[in-house]
Each structure stands twice: as C-alpha cells, then as structure tokens.
Amino acid sequence: MRKLMLLVMAAMLVFGGLTGCEQEKPAEAPAKAESAAKQETAPAAPEKAEDEFKIGFVYVSPIGDAGWSYAHDLGRMELEKIPGVTTSYVESVPEGADSERVILNMARKGFDMVFTTSYGYMDPTLKVAGQYPDVTFMHCAGYKTAPNMSAYFGRIYQARYLTGMVAGAMTKSNIIGYAAAFPIPEVIRGINAFTVGARAVNPDVEVRVVWTKTWYDPATEKEAAKSLLDVGADIIAQHQDSPGPQEAAQERGVYSVGYNSDMSAFAPKAHLTSAIWNWPVFYKHVVEGVRNGTWKSGHYWWGLKEGVADIAPFGDMVPQDVRDKVLAAKADIIDGKLAVFSGPIKDQSGKVRIAEGEKATDEMLLGMDWFVEGVVGTTE
Known part of the structure; x- marks a missing residue:
C-alpha cells in the first residue's frame, strides 16, 4: 500500500491540466448480475457493422452491486441509446493479469473505445493501448496517459x-x-x-x-x-x-x-x-468527441458543476x-x-x-x- 501511495504521489509531477458538465430521480434498482464466467466465455460482442461504433467496459465488481460498477453501467446503458453505438461489458474482473486479457480481447475484436473502470486496471490498459494505437482507451481513477489513452475521475x-x-x-x-x-x-x-x-x-x-x-x-x-x-x-x-x-x-x-x-x-x-x-453526462461527452474527431488525450476531473x-x-x-x-x-x-x-x-x-x-x-x-x-x- 505504501508503494501505491508513492506511485500516486509521483504521479502529481505529471498530472497536469485537470479538466473540469444532476440526477433528478433515484436510479432504478440494479438488475441481477450475470456471472463473470458466462460473460468471459461468451464473445465480447458480435462482429461490428461498417458504420457501427463499438464500446467496451471492464468492471471490477458485479453490476448488481448497487454501487461503483452499477453507476458506471448506467452510463453504458445511456450510450446504447445513441444511434450507431453498441456496447459490451465484462464484470467482476480482478485487477492484474485477468484485466489485461479482457482489455486485449476487446481491442482484438475491433472495439473503437474501451473504458476500464478501476485503479488497478491502469497499467494493463496502458500496455494494451500501446499495442492498439487506433483504439481509444479511457481509464478511471488512475493518472497515466498515452496518445490514445486518457485518465478520468470525478470530484x-x-x-x-x-x-x-x-x-x-x-x-x-x-x-x-x-x-x-x-x-x-x-x-x-x-x-x-x-x-x-x-x-x-x-x-x-x-x-x-x-x-x-x-x-x-x-x-x-x-x-x-x-x-x-x-x-x-x-x-x-x-x-x-x-x-x-x-x-x-x-x-x-x-x-x-x-x-x-x-x-x-x-x-x-x-x-x-x-x-x-452520474457518469452518462461524461461518457456521452467523450464518445461524441471521439466520433467527431475532437477528442484529445489528457486528464478529466469533473464535479458538481458538470453534473458528474x-x-x-x-x-x-x-x-x-x-x-x-x-x-x-x-x-x-x-x-x-x-x-x-x-x-x-x-x-x-x-x-x-x-x-x-x-x-x-x-x-x-x-x-x-x-x-x-x-x-x-x-x-x-
């Protein structure tokens, strides 16, 4: 843990330019989560159509947790409503080697974007991002970036x-x-x-x-x-x-x-x-930027003002x-x-x-x- 703290402190030297867009109703009760084994043995998603924009999400806990992964999944489901956008997810993915395998699988299957939503996914995401420069990666709660990878969190x-x-x-x-x-x-x-x-x-x-x-x-x-x-x-x-x-x-x-x-x-x-x-407001913004070519790698830290x-x-x-x-x-x-x-x-x-x-x-x-x-x- 001390090593983790030192890494985070070291990151302060490179963590520049933090970028800083209300949920009126309580979220609906989370649906019963599918098993991680079922998620992993099934194909991440079918082959995409030529005009399809394909997005993957990697979760550290089940979406039925009523918590962290559930909140992110609400954002994913809002993206599904955008014409031409399809999404897929894998839940309960341990931080470490397992996450690298899942992220890599999504990149290989032609995903346009991949959101990895736990701190421990940072280095695996960075590694895969280096192998697939045409895929956009968004990593939550970390600090490392690449030309095709941003870090994001909320205040x-x-x-x-x-x-x-x-x-x-x-x-x-x-x-x-x-x-x-x-x-x-x-x-x-x-x-x-x-x-x-x-x-x-x-x-x-x-x-x-x-x-x-x-x-x-x-x-x-x-x-x-x-x-x-x-x-x-x-x-x-x-x-x-x-x-x-x-x-x-x-x-x-x-x-x-x-x-x-x-x-x-x-x-x-x-x-x-x-x-x-309230992740939908941020996810919609980022996806729109990638699709219209205005997205840039960096750090995002939105709060009450932006509605995250x-x-x-x-x-x-x-x-x-x-x-x-x-x-x-x-x-x-x-x-x-x-x-x-x-x-x-x-x-x-x-x-x-x-x-x-x-x-x-x-x-x-x-x-x-x-x-x-x-x-x-x-x-x-």
Missing part, C-alpha cells in the same frame, strides 16, 4: 462534503461511523471532505473510520458498520460498493449515508442521502432547514464561491495543512495521505 469529494453536512446536522451522539475500503488518496480525500462538511454545521462531530480492505464484500462491509455502531455511532457513512453498511444502520434503528448510487431502496428508514455518480458528482434525494426524515443549507452550499460550490478544502484546515495532530485564505491545489488533493481534524483513525 466526488464535493458531494461528500454535502452529505457530511447532512450527517453533522442529524447526529445526536456526535459520533459518525465511516466504513472505508482502502487507505489511498481517493478514499482519504472523501473522508476528509465528509468530515469538513459535518463539522461546518456541527464542530463537535467526530468521524470514526474502519478500514475493510475491500471494494465489494457485503458481509465484511456490514460487519464494519456494526463495529462502528457498537462504539456509539448513530450515523453510518461509507466508501464501499455494497449497501451492507446501509442495512446495518437500518437494523440498528440509526441513520446512514450511501455512496455511488441512491441506496434508499436498501434502507428506506435509515437513508439520509448518498454521494452519487451529485447527491441523491433527501430522505423524508431530513428537515427542511437542513435541506436548504445543503442545497445553498451545493449552489456555492457550483458557482465557485465555496471550495471544500479552504483554510484554515488542520490535520489530526493540530498542524495547519491549509492556511487561512488558501485553497488546496489539485496536486494536494490527488496526493492526500493525511486525515483532517475530527477524524478518528489511521491512514494505514
């Missing part, structure tokens, strides 16, 4: 800040639990943004973090949430792909904040809101005054009046990391490996 930390405001206003114990995947900058940044948002409305809040070292393991993630409830948390937040933490909160009669998609269907009595992805990141509808239990404050903050972020990481911001030790009057740079955000004041837990 989900902005939505995390807003969900933190909701949690900070709703907690009674002032202890919020956070079930988190891996201690990498992406996850640490989200926890920090959530905490800054919570303490903006309730300075007495503390956010307790438990690492699961999983992206998608419903049982483990649910148990992590239970351990946080056992130490007094009355709201559970998460950076996990399953709704397990939401279910744990509802079973204990407390509130929850979801991630990736609107998770209210899994815990309607607990769910306050979720930080959600957002929050799910509020639960009925969220008072109107809380909703009004959160929506006002959302408008200020979109208008550039509010930056989530504006100083003064201290770390857990009390050291000032962002001085008063200053704002965190993208390089600082992308390499964030420290917790803000108010977080209880370690970054390892």
